[in-house]
Amino acid sequence: MLELSRITAGYDPRRPVVRGVSLTIGAGSAVGLLGPSGCGKSTLARVAALLHRPDSGTVVVDGDPVRGARHRATREQRTAFGVVFQQPRLAADPRMRLTDLIAEPLRATGRRDEAAGAVAALAGRVGLSAELLGRRPHEVSDGQLQRACLARALVLRPRWLICDEMTAMLDASTAAALVAVVEDYRAESGAGLLAVGHDRVLLDRWCDETVQWDELRLEKSPSGV
Template sequence: MLRVREITVRYGRRTVLDRLSFELPPGGVLGLGGPSGCGKSTLARVLAMMLRPAAGSLSVDGVEVRGWRQRAPRGLRTRVALLYQQPRLAVDPKLRLSEIIGEPLAAAGRPDRERVAALAGEVGLTGDLLTRRPHEVSDGQLQRACLARALTLEPGYLICDEMTTMLDASTQAHLVAVVNAYRDSTGAGVLAISHDQVLLDRWADSRAELSGAGSPPGTPSPSPAPRWRS
């Protein structure tokens, strides 16, 4: 269980998330909607242990997170994987797609070409694409590589932050199918963040929404923080 309790996040004087609590169980897909600026991506970064909240707690399978970013134990960090909205901002432009997919394995000191090739095939990348760099492939192909990278270490929870934005319908459907197949085979929990209500209706087992969007982070005047609504 991925459990959030009373999480509060602030950017300067603005409270972005205010005492947010919810649970993401293994094996399910929770859809999260809400207007732009309401804190969905901020929440994703907290869940991935990339952003330390001002208050509250996060626990993964009963273990409370006490360190953030590189201070979080590797075993805990790898239990949660984050798939970003903009793949070009999430990769090293100098790496080939095969290297992007294999990054987590290389960081863990156990490179595995066979696993990289298998994952590439699952997400629909052909062998010739694996030798290319990000500027040589489409957004959809790069996002496929990012999904493969997110699944490399078999996380127990997958946070999909607008992963299908600006992708064509066939690529969207394929990525969702890959995530669903992974969930079915491993029992992983999935948080599907999207502004696409039709996608969430079709994909999610249950739905929630962040409401109360305000001005963007860094705006001097405070605005009401979003609340969780089921």
Template sequence: MLTALGVTAGWVPGRPVLRDVELTVREGEVLGLQGPSGCGKSTLARVLALLHRPDAGTVCIDGTTVPGFRHAAPRALRTRIGVLFQQPRLSVDPRLTLRQVIAEPLLANGLRGQVRDRLPGLVETVGLTAELLTRRAHAVSDGQLQRACLARALALRPRYLICDEMTTMLDASSTATLVHAVQEYRRRERAGVLAISHDDTLLGHWADRIEQLPGPAAASAQGP
């Protein structure tokens, strides 16, 4: 399980964005997460992805409390989590080809020798073509770039995948392709998925259960 225990994180004037949040993503399930703008959904996603240290509380992965965040997190823990952000063009180095984007996690973790073996399966999973792999971000659509970002997120075969509004920038066809790819990966690997979205219809079809984060006013009313 991927668990947030009493997480308080992110500050706006006078209060934290998240206060004492409890949330669990179970193996093999899709947990939908909703809430109004400003309630801290993306902050929570970054905390669970080990990219942002909470001010209080802990993150546990499969029963192990994470002792550090970002590069201070043990590699064996941080590689269990993949993350897909809302805006692919902000999460990709524009100098890289799509092939290089997908291979980034493997190279960063000393797995250069596995690029040739893993790349074809990742490309097939997300529905890219070999011709697209030679292009850079400016030469592909948002949907094609987000598919490459999903392949990158899956490159290390994570046990948990965090999808933070991953379909907001996309048309219906690209959305369907991405969700199908995530679902196939979840079924094959028994991975847990945290799906953050404002789309009630999408989560209604995709999520096994849905949780709500309170709005900023409600969080503030809880007091210190």
């Protein structure tokens, strides 16, 4: 289970963008988080993925409280998550070939020997040819780069997937293909999913439950705003 309890977070402690939000995702389940741009849902997704430390509140992953974010969290907790962001060009090192981009988490965790086999298997799964794997981000389309970013998110076989508007910049056919990859992975692994977006039709079709941002339990500020 992934439990976010009374999370307050932002980038300026004086002006948090998330206030007192709680959200629970059961093991193996898929929850969609629906809300307009700028409401704070991406910040909450980063907190859930252990990429941003909240100003207050708690995150519990599979029964274990999280004590920090990024490198301050335990390796077991960090590697339990695979994350796909909305804008692949901001999430990819422009100097890396796609094959190195996908293998990056394996190398970071000392599993270099697994890289070649894992990259080949995942490339086929997400629809990337061997020729595309040798290219750098500026040499491929947004859809092809997002396929590589999804492969990177799956390479450590995470127990939890956080997809933050993963399909927002993609055409309909590519979006459907990547959602299918995520669902195939979840079916075989039992991974849980938090899918963030503003397309209710997509989230309702994709997820077991769709939660609207303004329906989450929010604490009002002392001023009542």
